[in-house]
Amino acid sequence: MTSLSGPKTFFEKVWEQHAIVGLGDDTDLLQIDRLFLHDLSGSAAIRKLEASGRRPDSNAQVFAVIDHLVSSRPGRGPDETGSRGGGELIRDMRRLSRDYGITFFDSNDALQGIVHVVSPELGIALPGVTLVCGDSHTCTVGGVGALAWGIGASECEHVLATQTLPQVRPKTMRVNLEGELQTGVYAKDIILFLIGVIGANGGIGYAVEFAGPVIRSMPVEGRMTICNMAVEFQAKYGFVPPDDVTLAYLRGRPYAPEGEAWERAVAHWRSLSTDPDAAFDREVTINCSQIEPQVTWGTSPQQVVGIGGRIPLPEEIGDAGARDMSQRALDYIQLQAGRPIAGVPIDFAYIGSCTNARLSDLRAAADVLRGRKVADGIQAVCVPGSESVRAAAEAEGLHTVFLEAGFEWHQAACAMCSSGAADRVGGKRVISTTNRNFEGRQGPGTRTHLASPATVAASAIAGAIADVRQLVG
Amino acid sequence: MESFTRITAIAAPLMRINIDTDQIVPGKELVRVRSEGYAASLFASWRYIGEREPNPEFILNIAPWNRAQILLADRNFGCGSSREAAPMALRAWGFRAVIAPSFGGIFYNNCFRNGLLPVELAIEDVEAIASLVMASNGSRQVSVDLDAGRVSAADRTWSFDVPATLREMLLKGLDQIDLTLSRMEQIARFRERDRQVRPWAYEVARVRA
Numbered sequence: 001m002t003s004l005s006g007p008k009t010f011f012e013k014v015w016e017q018h019a020i021v022g023l024g025d026d027t028d029l030l031q032i033d034r035l036f037l038h039d040l041s042g043s044a045a046i047r048k049l050e051a052s053g054r055r056p057d058s059n060a061q062v063f064a065v066i067d068h069l070v071s072s073r074p075g076r077g078p079d080e081t082g083s084r085g086g087g088e089l090i091r092d093m094r095r096l097s098r099d100y101g102i103t104f105f106d107s108n109d110a111l112q113g114i115v116h117v118v119s120p121e122l123g124i125a126l127p128g129v130t131l132v133c134g135d136s137h138t139c140t141v142g143g144v145g146a147l148a149w150g151i152g153a154s155e156c157e158h159v160l161a162t163q164t165l166p167q168v169r170p171k172t173m174r175v176n177l178e179g180e181l182q183t184g185v186y187a188k189d190i191i192l193f194l195i196g197v198i199g200a201n202g203g204i205g206y207a208v209e210f211a212g213p214v215i216r217s218m219p220v221e222g223r224m225t226i227c228n229m230a231v232e233f234q235a236k237y238g239f240v241p242p243d244d245v246t247l248a249y250l251r252g253r254p255y256a257p258e259g260e261a262w263e264r265a266v267a268h269w270r271s272l273s274t275d276p277d278a279a280f281d282r283e284v285t286i287n288c289s290q291i292e293p294q295v296t297w298g299t300s301p302q303q304v305v306g307i308g309g310r311i312p313l314p315e316e317i318g319d320a321g322a323r324d325m326s327q328r329a330l331d332y333i334q335l336q337a338g339r340p341i342a343g344v345p346i347d348f349a350y351i352g353s354c355t356n357a358r359l360s361d362l363r364a365a366a367d368v369l370r371g372r373k374v375a376d377g378i379q380a381v382c383v384p385g386s387e388s389v390r391a392a393a394e395a396e397g398l399h400t401v402f403l404e405a406g407f408e409w410h411q412a413a414c415a416m417c418s419s420g421a422a423d424r425v426g427g428k429r430v431i432s433t434t435n436r437n438f439e440g441r442q443g444p445g446t447r448t449h450l451a452s453p454a455t456v457a458a459s460a461i462a463g464a465i466a467d468v469r470q471l472v473g
Numbered sequence: 474m475e476s477f478t479r480i481t482a483i484a485a486p487l488m489r490i491n492i493d494t495d496q497i498v499p500g501k502e503l504v505r506v507r508s509e510g511y512a513a514s515l516f517a518s519w520r521y522i523g524e525r526e527p528n529p530e531f532i533l534n535i536a537p538w539n540r541a542q543i544l545l546a547d548r549n550f551g552c553g554s555s556r557e558a559a560p561m562a563l564r565a566w567g568f569r570a571v572i573a574p575s576f577g578g579i580f581y582n583n584c585f586r587n588g589l590l591p592v593e594l595a596i597e598d599v600e601a602i603a604s605l606v607m608a609s610n611g612s613r614q615v616s617v618d619l620d621a622g623r624v625s626a627a628d629r630t631w632s633f634d635v636p637a638t639l640r641e642m643l644l645k646g647l648d649q650i651d652l653t654l655s656r657m658e659q660i661a662r663f664r665e666r667d668r669q670v671r672p673w674a675y676e677v678a679r680v681r682a
Contacts, residue, residue, distance in 0.1 A: 020663040025637035031667060039501060060677050084635055085504045129674055136579055141605040152557035152583035162653045162662060163528040168636045201549035202489050204575050235576040257673040265673045300491045321490035321547050358616045419500040438495040438553060440518045
């Protein structure tokens with residue numbers, strides 16, 4: 001399918017390499033290289049397949065992990081769950097993975113963790129592969145240059161049965177991240193700022209390449225934080241084409257190719273870079289030098305403000321839909337328009353999720369927490385993104401920093417990002433490193449403020465939303 | 474797969490932007506082995522007060538909107554998680570179509586595999602339809618015709634587009650997996666070539682037993 005004519009973007013090259021046949025009207029039947037299943041949506045897909053009497057087409061390309069429903073409690077049992085009925089789904093996923101010969105990471109496996117943390121960490125997500133999962137944050141692994149996106153359970157069934165998927169080809173957008181990050185400002189602040197600029201619907205119908213000097217000098221883990229939230233502005237696909245940073249990250253990972261196969265793969269991956277004159281349907285440029293730490297104030301990630309800023313007044317919001325939503329959001333979040341975001345008292349601080357629970361995130365938070373204490377009356381929890389991350393953090397003593405500061409130190413799970421511990425955060429105001437501040441997302445009545453791990457740590461110490469720059473640098 | 478050709482029905486306006494799938498079906502409603510019974514989960518956080526007591530102010534609890542089969546919403550409807558329970562719950566409650574200026578991409582695809590038609594119209598047009606139905610207190614019905622690609626209400630009509638493969642699938646109630654399986658020879662030829670270029674994509678290391 002690959003045409004030789006003209007310069008191409010990374011996305012065009014990868015898409016065309018996977019297009020088996022055009023189905024008309026911009027729809028292609030795509031080869032799918034990796035399918036990842038998790039306990040919340042995975043067993044439904046397999047049961048659909050079973051009900052139709054079909055078998056997996058290529059179980060060697062299918063992986064499964066327990067992450068959404070398993071408890072993060074230290075010393076947890078294999079089926080222990082924070083969600084009523086969760087144990088049954090965990091056991092279901094375990095049994096079905098075994099029955100169908102799917103590579104499975106159980107809840108007590110040393111390699112277990114949140115699916116999007118595990119898949120690049122193990123080298124299952126690779127540059128230029130198509131990787132799908134019944135989870136919208138699958139775009140996270142675009143951070144290693146995979147073309148990865150979230151799908152529904154029926155689409156999962158389609159992939160299981162055929163290892164292909166028909167998809168409408170999206171338009172292309174490039175987000176150029178220029179300038180230089182200031183002290184106390186991280187990948188999370190960039191992506192929140194971007195969503196504030198282009199809106200929670202700004203990426204509908206686009207595949208987004210993140211580019212520019214800030215991306216090129218950013219480690220893979222930060223790139224994954226940025227790609228993770230591509231779907232929060234409704235780009236199903238977000239990615240950073242592979243470069244030396246990517247290759248250094250992936251070399252030697254358990255499921256990555258080795259030896260001669262690695263060298264061959266590297267040569268192929270290098271050919272995927274966006275050609276110098278390739279055109280995008282839309283380009284957005286962000287000057288990262290102007291970004292301060294970001295915190296959301298509402299119930300959509302687009303409702304975000306710099307830590308030195310204040311919640312906008314309704315009359316300052318030009319768009320009628322956004323103005324209407326801001327009133328609804330303020331009623332839910334129980335804050336007044338016009339007040340500064342800094343100083344809002346919090347009940348709970350959470351560090352975790354596929355957005356911000358990799359080793360570099362825990363280090364950034366620990367740098368703020370070292371020698372300090374969480375404010376009285378504040379509950380603070382850290383849930384590493386994978387058991388490998390937890391082991392690495394413990395090897396360098398980070399758990400001691402968290403524990404001495406007054407944080408709880410948990411085992412890897414999706415936990416309090418997706419109402420997995422709703423009883424603990426219900427009705428509370430939480431500052432959180434997660435990706436969604438939707439109404440009720442973390443629990444009934446929970447008011448979520450999204451921020452970076454460093455900002456969450458600084459706020460935990462202050463007992464209120466705080467400017468981390470006053471503690472670091 | 475359930476098909477959709479055309480319907481004429483009550484259309485309920487829920488004119489908000491960014492109605493996310495956590496609102497359509499809250500996360501706690503998802504933890505279940507069976508896929509039946511999602512009708513009760515639809516908009517659970519907005520529809521109920523306390524333990525499943527109907528919120529008298531929520532539009533879908535108010536006649537005649539409680540019999541609506543078409544939902545009207547503002548942009549970015551169905552943003553958020555990939556949960557297929559979102560279109561399943563809308564369908565189970567009785568909706569056959571959602572009309573909005575734009576949809577979350579994963580949700581949009583999921584609709585077609587659950588007998589639900591997402592219709593994209595400009596916000597001015599959705600607002601015009603919402604005004605018509607509100608002015609008539611719901612007695613003015615709305616028609617959605619997928620075959621013709623047309624929405625009509627009173628004496629007005631609006632055209633909409635749907636990607637051809639998805640349109641065909643929904644019109645005929647086709648099983649996309651069967652369609653793909655009928656192409657397996659062509660797929661095998663593609664893989665034979667692709668495997669030469671990208672062997673690592675196919676030969677996954679067997680790290681675990």
